[in-house]
Structures are given as C-alpha cells and as structure tokens.
Amino acid sequence: MTSIEQQRAKDLGGLQRRIRLVMLLDTAGQAGLLPIPILRLHTLAYLSNVLAPVWDMPALEGKVLKRQGGPFYPALQHDLDRLVGMGVAVILGLDHVLDEDNRWRLEGSYQLNRPFADRIVDRLSDFESERRLATFLQELAFAVSTLSDDDFDQAMTEDATYSDPLIGVGNVVDFAEWQRRNYSANAARYFDNLLPGGARATPGEKLHLYVRHLHSRVHGGR
Amino acid sequence: MAAEGDETNSLGSWAGADFAGTARANFGVGADADLPPDVRFLAGVAKLIRRRMAENGAESDPARLAVFLLEPNARAPNAEAPPKRVPMLDNGLTSVTGRLWFVSPVVVSGKYIELDEADDDALFAIVTDTLALGQVPAIVFDPRPTIPTVRFYPKGLSDLEKCNAVVISGADVSLQQIYEAIDKVYQHCLVTPEAQARAGKLWVDGSKWWPSKQAEDVVQLYLRAGLTTAFPTCTVRHEQTAVPGRLDLEIEQSDPLDRGKITRHAVLELKVLRSFRSSGTTVSPTETLEWVESGVRQAASYRDERGALAAALCCFDMRNEHTGEKCFEHVQELANSLIVELRHWFVFGTSEQYREFSTSGG
Numbered sequence: 001m002t003s004i005e006q007q008r009a010k011d012l013g014g015l016q017r018r019i020r021l022v023m024l025l026d027t028a029g030q031a032g033l034l035p036i037p038i039l040r041l042h043t044l045a046y047l048s049n050v051l052a053p054v055w056d057m058p059a060l061e062g063k064v065l066k067r068q069g070g071p072f073y074p075a076l077q078h079d080l081d082r083l084v085g086m087g088v089a090v091i092l093g094l095d096h097v098l099d100e101d102n103r104w105r106l107e108g109s110y111q112l113n114r115p116f117a118d119r120i121v122d123r124l125s126d127f128e129s130e131r132r133l134a135t136f137l138q139e140l141a142f143a144v145s146t147l148s149d150d151d152f153d154q155a156m157t158e159d160a161t162y163s164d165p166l167i168g169v170g171n172v173v174d175f176a177e178w179q180r181r182n183y184s185a186n187a188a189r190y191f192d193n194l195l196p197g198g199a200r201a202t203p204g205e206k207l208h209l210y211v212r213h214l215h216s217r218v219h220g221g222r
Numbered sequence: 223m224a225a226e227g228d229e230t231n232s233l234g235s236w237a238g239a240d241f242a243g244t245a246r247a248n249f250g251v252g253a254d255a256d257l258p259p260d261v262r263f264l265a266g267v268a269k270l271i272r273r274r275m276a277e278n279g280a281e282s283d284p285a286r287l288a289v290f291l292l293e294p295n296a297r298a299p300n301a302e303a304p305p306k307r308v309p310m311l312d313n314g315l316t317s318v319t320g321r322l323w324f325v326s327p328v329v330v331s332g333k334y335i336e337l338d339e340a341d342d343d344a345l346f347a348i349v350t351d352t353l354a355l356g357q358v359p360a361i362v363f364d365p366r367p368t369i370p371t372v373r374f375y376p377k378g379l380s381d382l383e384k385c386n387a388v389v390i391s392g393a394d395v396s397l398q399q400i401y402e403a404i405d406k407v408y409q410h411c412l413v414t415p416e417a418q419a420r421a422g423k424l425w426v427d428g429s430k431w432w433p434s435k436q437a438e439d440v441v442q443l444y445l446r447a448g449l450t451t452a453f454p455t456c457t458v459r460h461e462q463t464a465v466p467g468r469l470d471l472e473i474e475q476s477d478p479l480d481r482g483k484i485t486r487h488a489v490l491e492l493k494v495l496r497s498f499r500s501s502g503t504t505v506s507p508t509e510t511l512e513w514v515e516s517g518v519r520q521a522a523s524y525r526d527e528r529g530a531l532a533a534a535l536c537c538f539d540m541r542n543e544h545t546g547e548k549c550f551e552h553v554q555e556l557a558n559s560l561i562v563e564l565r566h567w568f569v570f571g572t573s574e575q576y577r578e579f580s581t582s583g584g
Binding site for chain 2: 029030031032034135139142143145146147148151160161163164165180181183186187190191194195196197198199200201202203204205206207208209212213215216217221222
C-alpha cells in the first residue's frame with residue numbers, strides 16, 4: 001500500500017468512527033441516555049463492536065485495551081473531541097479527573113448539538129447501510145437504557161468478553177481482529193434456542209436478553 | 223444450561239449460566255424492533271399497564287391518571303422536582319398512576335414526574351402548555367372507572383379528537399377480531415397503490431397487474447404493524463421456523479406475571495395470488511390453485527406444530543380478475559377437515575380499477 005493509500009485508509013477509518021459516534025449519540029438520545037458521560041459512551045461503543053455480529057454486521061473495531069475502569073478508545077475520544085470542535089457535539093459538566101494510570105483526562109458528558117447534527121443524521125438516513133447500522137445501534141441503546149447508572153458503570157466487570165479472566169488488565173481484548181473469541185455475541189446468539197414455546201429469538205430480542213443477563217450478573221445472578 | 227465448545231461458539235466465563243431463566247423472564251422484549259416507533263410505544267405501554275395491573279399491590283396504586291409520552295428525554299415543570307428514572311420499568315413493579323412518564327418506543331425504562339393536579343384538564347395543560355409537548359404521541363391510562371381505560375393519542379394531547387381506545391384486558395383474540403384488524407390494514411394501506419407508503423409498494427406496475435417481487439414481505443410488514451396496533455398486549459411474530467417450514471405470522475400473548483407462559487392465539491398463512499410475476503410473465507391458474515392448497519396445508523401444520531388455537535389462510539388477491547372467494551372452492555372441503563379458515567382480500571392495481579369496481583356494485 002502506498003503512503004497515499006495508507007493516508008486515505010486512515011482518513012476513511014476516522015470518518016467511519018465519527019459517523020458511528022454521531023449515530024451512537026443520536027440513538028442514545030432516543031433512548032433517554034443523554035447527556036452521556038465519557039466512559040459510558042466508550043462502553044456503549046464497545047458493546048456496539050462486540051455485539052455487532054448479532055445484527056450480522058462486522059465490528060468497527062475488533063479489539064480494545066483492557067482497563068480497570070472499562071473500555072476506552074483513544075482514537076474515538078480524539079474524534080469525539082473533534083466533533084465538539086466542529087460544533088456537532090457538546091460537552092457538559094466539563095472537569096478533569098485522574099485516571100487509573102495516574103494521568104489527567106477530561107471528564108464530562110456528551111450530547112449532540114442538534115442544529116448541526118440533525119443535518120448529518122438526516123443525510124446518513126439516505127444510505128441503506130447506515131439505516132441498518134442505526135437500527136442496530138438504536139436497539140442496543142434501548143436495551144442498555146434498562147441499566148441504572150451504577151449498573152452501567154459496573155457492566156464491564158461481567159461482560160462475557162471484556163471480563164474474560166484469561167485476559168489481564170493492560171492486555172488487549174481481541175474479539176474480531178486477529179482472533180474470533182467473541183463470547184458476548186455467542187452468548188446473545190445462544191438465546192436463540194431458549195425462548196419458551198420454541199420461538200426463535202429476533203436479533204432485537206438477543207440484544208435485550210444479553211443486556212438483561214448482564215444486569216442479572218452484575219447483581220450476583222449466574 | 224450452556225456448555226463450552228470451540229472458540230467460535232464458546233461462552234467463556236458465561237458457560238453454565240442460567241440463560242433459560244433470563245429468556246423466560248424477559249420473553250418478547252425487543253421482538254418488535256422493526257415496527258414503527260408509535261406502534262412499539264402503544265404495545266409497550268399496553269403490556270406494561272397489563273402487567274402492573276396483575277401485580278400484587280397494584281390495587282393500592284393512586285386512583286389518578288397515568289400519562290405516557292413518547293419522549294425519552296424528560297422535562298420537568300419545575301427544577302425543584304427533577305424527573306426520577308426507573309431503569310427496569312417493564313418489570314411492572316413500579317406504580318405508574320399519578321405520574322407523567324417519559325419513555326422511548328420500547329417502554330423498558332422511563333423517567334417520571336409526580337402529577338399532583340386532581341383536575342384532568344390542568345394535567346393535560348402541563349403537557350401541552352407548560353412542557354410544550356402537545357404534539358408528542360401520548361397514552362393516558364385512567365384507573366378510576368370500574369373498567370380502567372387506556373386512550374392513545376397518536377398526534378399528542380393537543381389533538382384530543384384523534385384518540386383511539388386501547389384494549390388491555392388480555393381477553394381472547396379470535397379470528398373474527400383478527401379479520402377486522404386486517405380489514406382496517408387493507409382499507410388504509412393495501413387496497414390501492416395510493417394507500418401504500420412509498421417504501422412499501424405492492425406493485426411494480428399496477429396498471430398491468432404486475433405485483434412487486436416483495437409483495438408477500440410488504441403485506442406481512444403492514445399486517446404485523448396493524449395486528450400489533452389492534453392487539454397491543456400480544457406479540458406478533460413473523461417467519462418463525464417450524465418443522466413444516468417457515469410460518470408467516472403468529473399472534474401470541476404472554477401471561478402478565480410470567481412472560482414465559484404463552485398463549486398462541488393464531489397462526490396466519492399469507493399468500494399473494496398473482497396473474498403475473500414482477501417481470502410480466504404469467505402465472506397459470508393451475509399454479510394459483512396449487513398455491514392456495516399448499517397454504518391450507520401449511521396453516522394446519524404450523525398451528526399443530528406451534529400449539530396455536532386457530533389457523534387461517536389469508537389470501538391477498540392481486541390477479542387481474544376479481545373472482546371473490548372462488549379461489550377457495552377447490553380447497554373448501556380440505557380446509558373444513560383441517561379446521562383452517564379461509565379469507566380473501568382483493569388488491570387493486572390502480573385507484574381507477576377500484577373506483578370502477580366500487581361503482582359497478584362490487
């Protein structure tokens with residue numbers, strides 16, 4: 001790949017992430033989750049990657065560094081800050097906190113700046129692939145809206161993939177990059193054969209059931 | 223119980239988890255993801271109210287209105303009483319009356335503010351005037367009459383004339399009621415191309431009687447939305463895999479206290495009858511007769527396999543000749559013996575055809 005092609009691929013990746021971010025914030029808003037704190041937004045982004053196969057879609061990012069405080073995508077955060085700079089998103093309750101690595105990072109909650117963002121969301125809805133992605137992200141946001149703030153913050157301690165005891169903090173959780181070890185999507189699909197009366201679960205039901213089971217585990221269920 | 227397998231199916235640390243318990247407790251949530259938001263909102267609120275009314279202790283809930291708004295981002299009339307969030311609203315454990323609810327279309331979680339106004343008009347004014355949310359789809363649950371009422375305002379509380387009563391009693395869903403619901407869908411969405419939404423057209427060229435290749439899917443989607451609206455406490459499933467094949471629609475209802483306990487009211491086999499394919503090639507009358515007969519047998523098989531209470535073959539006739547129920551003559555005896563009901567709706571290729579038929583005594 002030439003340097004020009006590499007640059008194009010990088011630009012395309014950044015554009016896809018920003019589109020995903022706008023959609024995540026839009027769908028979170030329709031689920032009543034806004035303004036959404038930084039780390040919860042990263043958790044939602046992680047879930048949108050790890051559960052994408054349930055909707056028969058590829059993960060945008062197939063791996064993430066395992067941190068004590070939950071998933072955090074530096075590139076996504078960079079894109080998010082760019083969206084704020086462009087006026088597409090706004091940050092509320094801005095503050096600084098010392099993270100687990102003893103580094104200062106921004107804290108705050110995000111939401112879309114509707115007058116600017118609506119035009120982007122409307123344009124995206126013209127594309128079949130983006131409509132499909134939006135439907136998935138929307139249902140995921142609806143499912144996640146059943147978690148209380150505390151449960152949301154605790155969710156990654158029980159997520160089937162992120163909490164894999166074989167992967168320690170500081171290592172990479174790889175579920176769709178070099179490996180195919182996606183316990184979360186497998187668990188969601190596992191519900192397919194378990195509905196009462198022999199019904200087959202729809203993709204939407206699988207997302208909701210996964211999050212309900214996650215909730216149950218956060219509260220000690222197994 | 224889940225078991226560990228190879229990495230492609232492994233459940234990791236979730237192996238051995240009680241997945242079945244979760245599936246049973248939350249059966250049906252998210253099954254309607256492809257339906258319009260207002261239909262999901264109606265079904266979600268109806269199921270929630272039915273569930274709440276069945277809970278022990280619900281009889282001591284305040285005898286005041288509950289107002290649900292399809293607006294997930296809550297607004298409060300005054301800053302001193304911010305909205306309170308209920309993350310698992312759909313479990314039916316939270317009293318809903320005497321409160322103004324802000325919910326998303328799935329009604330699995332919500333935020334509320336207390337409604338202190340005893341006067342209904344003042345309460346509605348909070349929504350329309352104070353909060354300026356009079357255009358937002360709303361559902362009002364009134365527990366005060368002997369038989370509590372639920373009213374759906376699809377255009378919001380600013381348009382009180384546009385109001386539909388909602389049945390939440392969970393009474394039997396008969397085939398007759400199902401046909402009435404299909405009649406409404408037919409009249410509003412199917413009868414002529416003008417009635418069909420741009421994204422859901424049944425015809426490639428109605429003037430030539432060329433149906434779309436996706437006609438069955440389009441009919442199915444319209445019916446799912448219409449049947450969910452008519453029976454909001456039921457779940458209308460489609461394309462369920464059964465031993466005899468894939469059934470088209472089934473209408474099932476969960477027990478309000480035990481979602482895993484299901485009554486399957488009916489299975490519906492949908493068939494589109496054509497004179498032409500989407501490309502214009504003809505479909506022979508023999509093919510149509512065989513198509514109808516296969517529908518009768520499928521409906522009976524699916525009903526028996528799924529344990530449903532009733533079965534019907536619903537034909538949407540897109541042929542160029544209106545012959546009424548004649549398409550069923552050759553299967554009437556078979557249908558009687560298999561206890562499958564037969565119904566027929568004629569779909570016009572153009573509104574001119576419809577007018578001509580209507581004015582000629584059809």
